[in-house]
Amino acid sequence: RKRNYKTLTTDQTDPFTFPEGHTLDSIIPVGSDQWRFQFTNPGNPFKGEYPRIxxxxxxxxxxxxxxxxxxxxxxxxxxxxxxxxxxxxxxxxxxxxxxxxxxxxxxxxxxxxxxxxxxxxxxxxxxx
Structure with a gap:
């Protein structure tokens, strides 16, 4: 699984968007006015050596x-x-x-x- 991190602050002006196709795993506070979001990309469940057996x-x-x-x-x-x-x-x-x-x-x-x-x-x- 590929992990992706995104940081959000209280004074951030641009809109926060989820990465497409990713799942939110955790929100970790980093200081008093910042949060780090951890996303994972589960990928395609039908990819691989034995996808539809x-x-x-x-x-x-x-x-x-x-x-x-x-x-x-x-x-x-x-x-x-x-x-x-x-x-x-x-x-x-x-x-x-x-x-x-x-x-x-x-x-x-x-x-x-x-x-x-x-x-x-x-x-x-x-x-x-």
Whole structure:
């Protein structure tokens, strides 16, 4: 960040203006009738080596999730940013068996819970 300083006195006649594109960081008194203003230029947040990588990382995560649940597309009941819920029928064989090491079996996914759930208004999931 580039810092910029400007001094203001009580007997100053020219108008005080902020430098364009800068942010005021601090005002420091310098004596009884002077103040020093410290400005920084945050620069362009979209400049640099990796300026806009977040959307691509999110898209990659969506792709991995969609490929993993492709086999169960008829059983998907809810997909959210960080997980999904599959529906099983009690009279059919289970989609997954849940061993003690479910995290290593599912590889890229973290197994959180199995049981009965009710999805209310899309955003509220109640597990029983």
């Amino acid at each position: 977040a959307p691509f990382l999110l898209a990659r995560g969506h792709k991995i999730t969609s490929e993993a649940i492709q086999l169960y597309k008829d059983k998907v009941r809810r997909i959210h940013t960080d997980g999904f819920i599959l529906e099983e029928q009690p009279d059919n064989p289970a989609l997954f068996t849940y061993p003690e090491n479910a995290d290593t079996t599912l590889k890229t996914f973290k197994f959180e819970t199995a049981g009965y759930c009710h999805v209310k208004n899309v955003n509220k999931v109640i597990w029983t």
